[in-house]
Amino acid sequence: MMGLGGLAEKLGVRFSLFSLGLMPYITACVIVEIAALFVQPLKQWRLRGGELGRARLTRAAIFLTVVIGIVHGRALVWQLGNMADGHILVDNGTAFKSLLVLTLVAAMFFIIWIAGQISIRGCGHGISLILLSGIVGGIPHDFVQALRLYKGALSSPQFLMPMLTLAGAIVLIVYMERSARQVPIQYADGRQAAFPIKLTTAGTQPVPWAYGLLALSFFFVPVNEAFDQVSRPVSSWIVANLHQGTVVYTAASAILIIILYVVFTALFFNPREMIDYLRERNASVVPDETGGKRDIYRGLESMAFIGGLYLVLVPLSLQAIWWLLQTDFTPVNGISLIVAVCITLDLSGEVLFRWRSDSLVRIAEFHEPWKAGLLRSLLEKEKVPCIVRGYYHRSLLYLFGPYIEMPVFVAASNENTARDVMRRYFNQE
Structure with a gap:
């Protein structure tokens, strides 16, 4: 009998126990680090907290990782449950889906624990090596x-x-x-x-920010017919040109990356x-x-x-x-x-x-x-x-x-x- 992951892959979805990967943790770390630039007491922990302050920031990132992991896992499980007329999961009930979400979150923290053990007992930084394996695998x-x-x-x-x-x-x-x-x-x-x-x-950070700003352009695409009559030319141009593979998108992303690179260098x-x-x-x-x-x-x-x-x-x-x-x-x-x-x-x-x-x-x-x-x-x-x-x-x-x-x-x-x-x-x- 085909397993859950195999059936999902047949339907064009990659699903496994470790589907969440490290992204919820990485996202939480980024959010906490940005918040520590402006928000008290995170700012005090970052500037004057020393090792204790960094430990508190890490703890805050872990708590935020739980929240992001649950949200991400819920979206993944509910999407999977709605495919193939609901026949992928053995039980489409809320209790089973919630258990599956908790399992995904637990698997994510197992990866984080493995990364920590690599850093403590092995060679190299555990998080980096897991990211590398995902890239070159x-x-x-x-x-x-x-x-x-x-x-x-x-x-x-x-x-x-x-x-x-x-x-x-x-x-x-x-x-x-x-x-x-x-x-x-x-x-x-x-x-x-x-x-x-x-x-x-400025490292590689300008790239995701540039792509994110370009993605915001689709908020100008109207969602109702009354507004559509006014902005149809603009929305049509955005839909036709601002997507990956077009010359306009490539040129716009290149210009944004260079501008953001200079801005990030000046700010940080x-x-x-x-x-x-x-x-x-x-x-x-x-x-x-x-x-x-x-x-x-x-x-x-x-x-x-x-x-x-x-x-x-x-x-x-x-x-x-x-x-x-x-x-x-x-x-x-x-x-x-x-x-x-x-x-x-x-x-x-x-x-x-x-x-x-x-x-x-x-x-x-x-x-x-x-x-x-x-x-x-x-x-x-x-x-x-x-x-x-x-x-x-x-x-x-x-x-x-x-x-x-x-x-x-x-x-x-x-x-x-x-x-x-x-x-x-x-x-x-």
Whole structure:
């Protein structure tokens, strides 16, 4: 007898015990993080709460995850119950559906627990690795399907061109994500270091916001005939042009992504906070070559524009090659590819570090990439290698994603030196 998941897939719906995935948790984290910018007491927890404040924010995100998971699970179960004249579920009653919703929510929290265990006992950040598995999990199947479609002809343009474009996009992503402007600083004792300002200052967040703003245009499509007589030309144009695949939609999304990239950099990237943080620790930015004051703001506009172009170029290049070749071989979209490459950079770096080092010791944890980069620079000056877990993935999320912490690990033989650096330059024991 065909199982529930198999029957649902036959009807065009993917359904399993883990159908909710991590999205309710990720959404809750994003909502809490945005609310912490404006809402008391969340704002106080975020700014002055320290580790206790972050724990409270995490607890708030967990409670919100329950609510979002129930809402999402209810919508999924009720949609499934209405398909095939209600014959998919063995019982269409409210009690059975409610039990199924609770089961989906419990399965979601099981995934979150597994992710936590990976972070504590394994290699890499658990949430990141689960997201990576979701992105790349279907690639082998797509690859085999492409080979069957083109009868094993690896030289077929419909197969070769997407692969070359994918390889080129990966090279570009690695280059862009590893690029950073190093701002030199000096402490009162003469110690010099640098903190990084990544070229991709706003991560990938402008993309979902741009698509969301474009989706809002459909609110202008009338729902009643009286209004329809007035706005028919506008609504007809929106329906005809503002959907994926059209030139207007592509151009509008590209422009919005670049604009939002610049706006996000201006709103959330705060050099003044960096200067205050350094001043509290008796450090200052080293003057420029002419002896004048070095401006951290210098070049931010051009960096934001370059980052926006990059965020447009990668997805559009992949979409363009799929469209021009009329191929069904579409293993991954652009933003998912950026996320997958960044997680892979984090994971490969930690694997190599663990392979070369003895047992590791966790000496610090950060939520701002530039602080983690500053500690790495200080440790390098002391000839102490370290690894920052989740650095590249966390940089993509910027403020939107407190679920990716950045713990710093050193070899056990270097623990005393590393803790001395933390005590002298970060005021932490």
